[in-house]
Amino acid sequence: MVLVAFDPNKNSDGTAVSGGKNVILPYGDYTINNRTRGRNEWIKQVKISSTLLKSVAGWAGSNRAALTIPAKTTGSALNTVITDSYNRPFQNYAGNTLNLSGLDTSNMTSMDSMFSGCSNLTSITLSNFNTKQVTNMSHMFEGCRSLTSINLDSLSAPLVTTMDSMFKGCSNLKSINLNSFGTSNVKSMSAMFSGCSSLTSIKLDNLNTPNLENVSFMFENCSSLTSINLDNFNTPKLETMSYMFEDCDKLFSISLKNFNTSRVESVDHMFYHCDSLTEIIGSDKWTFPNLKNMDYMFCWCSSLEKINISNWQIGSNLDSMRNTFYACNKLQELALSSWKVDNIRFMSSTFNKCSSLKEIDLSKWDLANLSIMSWAFTDCSNLESIKFGSGTPQLSTISNAFEGCTKLHLLDLSTFDLSQANVSNLFTVNVATPFLVKISENSECLKNYNYLNDNRIPPIVVKSGENGHFGTLATPQYAFESCYTYQSLDSIDLTENNPEIQNHLKELEQDLQANTSNYKFTGWKFEEGEGVTEIEKRMNGSFTAQWKDDVLTDHSTYPKEITFGNHDITYDDVSYKGEENGQDATAKIDLTDTRGTSGNGFSLKVSRTKWQGKKTGAELVGTLSFEEKNLVNSNNFPIHGGDKTIELKKENEEIEVLSADKNQSGGQTTMTLDNFQLMVPGTSKKVQDQFDCTVTWTLSDTP
Structure with missing residues (x-):
């Protein structure tokens, strides 16, 4: 046994430690040699500062000794008492075992980083811990990467306000039960379980969280967790949910039925890379009147087929939606038409790689402040319709926005000001695809755009027929002169009754020539092309010149x-x-x-x-x-x-x-x-x- 000496008059630290294999801090009536007085003293109560305790723990760890503070079994003396609160007494303890059943922590107000960095710790006993005065448990067990389980049943934390990174980096922790915790005063649980990559079970059923403001990174990289139920969370003051479930790539079900999001300002990266997620229970009741940032919220949720977001009340503060639904390639519909979006500025890659979406309706959005829209709809390969709302956005970049949208044949950009925008590869597809974009009459950018370079061709091929040819015009020709129009696209007529088509066919007729003199041009015949929708069949169709033999x-x-x-x-x-x-x-x-x-x-x-x-x-x-x-x-x-x-x-x-x-x-x-x-x-x-x-x-x- 290693004894620790004290000056009983000053109650201060004396000789730290002496050699031994196990360090046991005593309690009760012990005779301890007081070298300054040359006699033995009886100490009724062993008191130790966290500074000295840290020295003892450091020595024990470096000498591979187990540190034990046993609970008393006889006598009237109190357990060993920590007299101050903030020197992180066991931080970076290098040993394997800590038995603190006899440690009196009733005076402690902070346990910030108390056991952080104890990377070799496999067993810890906290059976008599008193945490009733503790307000800070931030980083308490951070980096305890060898712990597989921990019993916290005796802990109560009625005054705790922060639990930031409390178990962060406990990468071998498999289960945890916090149902005994009183969390009514907790304001922040940021990164609380971040990096708990082996965690498969977590019990938070009894937690009461009326003052919770921050859950950012809370379960980040809990990569073994398959489901989680937070229905008992009460969150009227919640402000940020950023990165909450980031990289939980095996998580398929999340239940957040009672989450109150009325004060939330940021949800960026909330479900980022939740590859297996198929349902978010309770999301239909959320409301976001103060939301500012949705960047990467559902990015790489590649198993998600449906998100019930039609009732979300998005306020006028929403500013950024970068990569919000990026690579949600099984998502079949998004009910966005009811959202009130007034001040959005950033929409780069918002719907990028949403390859199952057929329609995106933003018709009620005010896009007047939109500045960046590059890659917004890239590789939405089944997208047939995009409806934009009001406002005249003066974009700085819209490059690659519709790249890979092979089924998008009609697009209205007539309200967009692209005079100063980067429009490179705006409509690029791999194969020649008919396309018609409505523009304003002063949109020189889209009038002069090189659509052919993007593999975009005007709708409806015009053919000279087997008995004739175009004289001076190159082939192929099309029913529209270019890929842009000033016509409304809502119910555009793609037959010869359309005045724009009619006039252009008359111009092409002037250049038609019969292969032999006895043939006379008699008119145009329309035939539908390949496609699923009527629009697609018409756009891929053709007008062929009809000839008759003059006999x-x-x-x-x-x-x-x-x-x-x-x-x-x-x-x-x-x-x-x-x-x-x-x-x-x-x-x-x-x-x-x-x-x-x-x-x-x-x-x-x-x-x-x-x-x-x-x-x-x-x-x-x-x-x-x-x-x-x-x-x-x-x-x-x-x-x-x-x-x-x-x-x-x-x-x-x-x-x-x-x-x-x-x-x-x-x-x-x-x-x-x-x-x-x-x-x-x-x-x-x-x-x-x-x-x-x-x-x-x-x-x-x-x-």
């Missing part, structure tokens, strides 16, 4: 061989029905006139040769007839013919089937011919034979 074309189908059957010779008048391939014989007239705009007229006539016997050469007198039906012209021109019966009585006599006057034949003309019959009079001379004739259809390209 009269006959697509009619005439009977090739009509038979009238085998019959007995009779001297009565008889009509025989014509068949082809076992069916009633029919024909269809189909004429297309593409000459000029209305056609040049035509006439269709029919004739036959005589009926002649195949063996005998005898002639048979007979009349071939058929009926005309269903005459139609696609342009409703008055075609002559239809609804009549044609009779071919004489050899080589031409009979008109139908005709059209000049400028009255354009388009397609169709008519059906049926009821083909052969009428043989009884008076005609007949012999036994097979009789044939040839029918000739003659189309003339003039009336």
